[in-house]
Amino acid sequence: MAPDLQRLSEAAAGLFVELAGDAVDRRGRFAVALSGGSTPRRLYQLLAGAPWRQRVDWGCCHFFWGDERLVPPDHPDSNYRLARETLLDGLPLSPDQIHRVPVELGEPETVAAAYEEELRRFFGRGPAAGDKPLSYTLEEFPRFDLVLLGLGTDGHTASLFPGQVALEQRDRWAVATPPGRLPPPVDRITLTLPVLNAARIVVFLVAGADKTSVLREILEGESCLPAARVRPTQGELRWFVDR
Numbered sequence: 001m002a003p004d005l006q007r008l009s010e011a012a013a014g015l016f017v018e019l020a021g022d023a024v025d026r027r028g029r030f031a032v033a034l035s036g037g038s039t040p041r042r043l044y045q046l047l048a049g050a051p052w053r054q055r056v057d058w059g060c061c062h063f064f065w066g067d068e069r070l071v072p073p074d075h076p077d078s079n080y081r082l083a084r085e086t087l088l089d090g091l092p093l094s095p096d097q098i099h100r101v102p103v104e105l106g107e108p109e110t111v112a113a114a115y116e117e118e119l120r121r122f123f124g125r126g127p128a129a130g131d132k133p134l135s136y137t138l139e140e141f142p143r144f145d146l147v148l149l150g151l152g153t154d155g156h157t158a159s160l161f162p163g164q165v166a167l168e169q170r171d172r173w174a175v176a177t178p179p180g181r182l183p184p185p186v187d188r189i190t191l192t193l194p195v196l197n198a199a200r201i202v203v204f205l206v207a208g209a210d211k212t213s214v215l216r217e218i219l220e221g222e223s224c225l226p227a228a229r230v231r232p233t234q235g236e237l238r239w240f241v242d243r
């Protein structure tokens, strides 16, 4: 537990550097799914500056998004724009290292299918769409080195909102979801639970008094809220929270 968002973000930046170094040493690349919302803004700003910037081999990093709003990439509500402005623009990256959700393709399902295709191109095919997997083994889902997530006051995470059918999705890697109860009221694209749970490590960044009750409910262990269903199958789950 960190005293405030600044110290929480510094701790998360330290972990990011450590995980990136480990992934590059072992596998030659670091695949991260970035979170949207406002909480990660400070983390992204820290990573783009000293001392953290110098400690990552950025040429081996690949950036995806855990979820995206169906708004143009330069829209104030775009999770891509948040990351681009606070982090990516300041890094020595080539365009093929940034795997944004192609929101310009229009229909939500078309966008979700295209994003899933991008994931399959990068991580490997997995079973062809329509092949019923024999079992939901880990190999059938892309394994991110790090998935960053936030927590909504309604218990949503990424764009998996309470009560939505997307929560029960077992085959797809990315799907479209209608707006949840919380703003902005736009369609979303989100990674599915099996993909989140296939990660080597999932890190939740949670700050602000308004998250206290939902965080307590989830950490007490009995909740079936979306964020409570993030339990990495063969990976770690870490909560970075402020006091």
Ligand code: 6PG
Binding pocket: 035, 036, 037, 038, 039, 040, 066, 067, 068, 069, 079, 149, 150, 151, 152, 153, 156, 157, 158, 159
């Ligand atoms: C989104 C985010 C979402 C976010 C939570 C917390 O697209 O909105 O991915 O899941 O992480 O809503 O948002 P805050 O960090 O703004 O509280």
